Structures are given as structure tokens and as C-alpha cells.
Amino acid sequence: MHLSLEWAFYSTFALSKELYIGIESGYPPFSSKDADGNLYGFDIDIANTICEELQIKCIFKEMDFNELIPAMSDGKIDLIVASMAKTQQREEKIDFSIAYYRAKPVVIGKMGTFYNNKDFFINKTIAIQGGTIQETYAKNLSAHSTKVVTTSTFDDSVNLLVDGSADVVFGDTLSAFFFLTTGNNGDKFEIIGNLPDIPNSPDVSYAYIGITKNNKELQIKVNEVISKIHQNGTLGKISRKYFPFEIY
The missing domain is CATH 3.40.190.10 (Periplasmic binding protein-like II)
Incomplete structure (x- = not known):
């Protein structure tokens, strides 16, 4: 058989x-x-x-x-x-x-920014690629005076961060690493924290x-x-x- x-x-x-x-x-x-x-x-x-x-x-x-x-x-x-x-x-x-x-899912922001809990995102603008696991988390924050901008690609989200239209970008460690080390002003930003409320599984x-x-x-x-x-x-x-x- x-x-x-x-x-x-x-x-x-x-x-x-x-x-x-x-x-x-x-x-x-x-x-x-x-x-x-x-x-x-x-x-x-x-x-x-x-x-x-x-x-x-x-x-x-x-x-x-x-x-x-x-x-x-x-x-x-x-x-x-x-x-x-x-x-x-x-x-x-x-x-x-x-x-x-x-x-891991992470938060990318300006160098020296400190993030430790959800309150950090109050009155902030988050850029996030549509359809990703991080989008669900971002939308859950929208009730806390947080603006969520959904983009077609991760690069589009990063561009909003670079030009100042967004305060942070939600992504993952690998896409973040590539952005932070390959130009496009990546040296002005860093991974400022993980997303602990996304189930760690x-x-x-x-x-x-x-x-x-x-x-x-x-x-x-x-x-x-x-x-x-x-x-x-x-x-x-x-x-x-x-x-x-x-x-x-």
C-alpha cells in the first residue's frame, strides 16, 4: 500500500x-x-x-x-x-x-527610544504590513488612541518610519535586521523591543x-x-x- x-x-x-x-x-x-x-x-x-x-x-x-x-x-x-x-x-x-x-515579532523605532508596555503606543502612529500576524496586534491597540497605517509591503512601512509619517514599525527580527544594516537610513533606527502580547508559541x-x-x-x-x-x-x-x- x-x-x-x-x-x-x-x-x-x-x-x-x-x-x-x-x-x-x-x-x-x-x-x-x-x-x-x-x-x-x-x-x-x-x-x-x-x-x-x-x-x-x-x-x-x-x-x-x-x-x-x-x-x-x-x-x-x-x-x-x-x-x-x-x-x-x-x-x-x-x-x-x-x-x-x-x-520573533519586534518593534522598530528611533535609536534610543525605550518601549516597555502598551502605554508606549498611546498617540503613536504604527506602520504595519497588511495581512501579517503583527497587524492583528496593531489593530488591537487602535482603541488606545493609536493610529495604525496598513501598507502593502514591509518596505512601504519602513519608508513611513524614515520620512516621519510613522513612529514605529512592527515587523520581525530578520526583516528588521535587513533594514537596519543595508541603508535607507537604517542606522538611525533600532529594534526597541519585542511584542510580548503576541502569544509566544x-x-x-x-x-x-x-x-x-x-x-x-x-x-x-x-x-x-x-x-x-x-x-x-x-x-x-x-x-x-x-x-x-x-x-x-
Whole structure:
């Protein structure tokens, strides 16, 4: 029975030859385009590695983060490789792989700013990328004289911080690291604290690959690839292209 199921899985993929992968537009260092329009970044490398291991062609579909799950529900993509956290609401619509990296949700603000509790955000403007786990937290603060500005991309949120339109940005440790160390006035800002009221569980701190609901065969194979590249060092090699530290 095991052999027949495995053969059926490989036969399905042999017929399709293609895997449609949803990625987030403009989210360095996870997904970006070079001057020639070629995609690159941590998530792009992870997606390409999965396709290489499965011997399937990757076809990338770029979209805003909050469009990814609807696109999967509509059957337009097979996987979401976009640094997505796992929540109960999302699990009602799609399935997830095992985690492939870890990043804590954090607050980014001006250098020297001190943040210790919710009261800090009173009369502040928060820039936050729409559809993210941090957006839920930000909207819960809006009843406390806090203004929340939702943007399409993390870069857009950062730009509001830089030009003074926002007091803080909610993001994660990895996107924050990239902003703080790669220009765009990042040297004037820092991580001023974590978001302690977001449940401190692996589902929040870890990133997962989204998978079409009830496609158990694909879920199994993606999990096998993630386990393999973690154990053989490939995942670490990819992460070191973009970060000077381990992210798993």
C-alpha cells in the first residue's frame, strides 16, 4: 500500500511538471528582483531548492502578502513561500509545512527610544504590513488612541518610519535586521523591543510554507525536503547568504 501511494504521488507530479508558488512582491531579503527582473532572495532560494529536490519546475506568482491565501483558495497556486506564520484562522483555509526558519515579532523605532508596555503606543502612529500576524496586534491597540497605517509591503512601512509619517514599525527580527544594516537610513533606527502580547508559541515565532488544503502528498514531500536541507546543511548555507547568523 505504501509503495502504491508513493508511486501515485510521483505519477501526479510527473504529469504536472510544474509547481505554482506564491511569493510576496518586494520583501527583501526574502524576495526581490534585480535590475534585469530576475527574482532572488532567501524565500526564492528555498522555493527553488524544493522544486529541485522534487524535480519539478517552479513557476512564481508575485502578489501582495494579503493576496496569497485567497489565491491558494482559488486554486491559482500550490505553495506559499513567503515567511508566513501559522494561525488558527489561516489553518482553516490552507495547510502548512513544518517550520523552515524562526523570527520573533519586534518593534522598530528611533535609536534610543525605550518601549516597555502598551502605554508606549498611546498617540503613536504604527506602520504595519497588511495581512501579517503583527497587524492583528496593531489593530488591537487602535482603541488606545493609536493610529495604525496598513501598507502593502514591509518596505512601504519602513519608508513611513524614515520620512516621519510613522513612529514605529512592527515587523520581525530578520526583516528588521535587513533594514537596519543595508541603508535607507537604517542606522538611525533600532529594534526597541519585542511584542510580548503576541502569544509566544512556535506558530508565531516560526515561518512555514503554505500548502493547498488537503494535499497531503505534497505536504509530506515538502516536509521531507525541509528536513533534508536542514540536516544536510543546505538550509544553513542559504541563510548565510543573507544573514550572518543561524535562523533556525
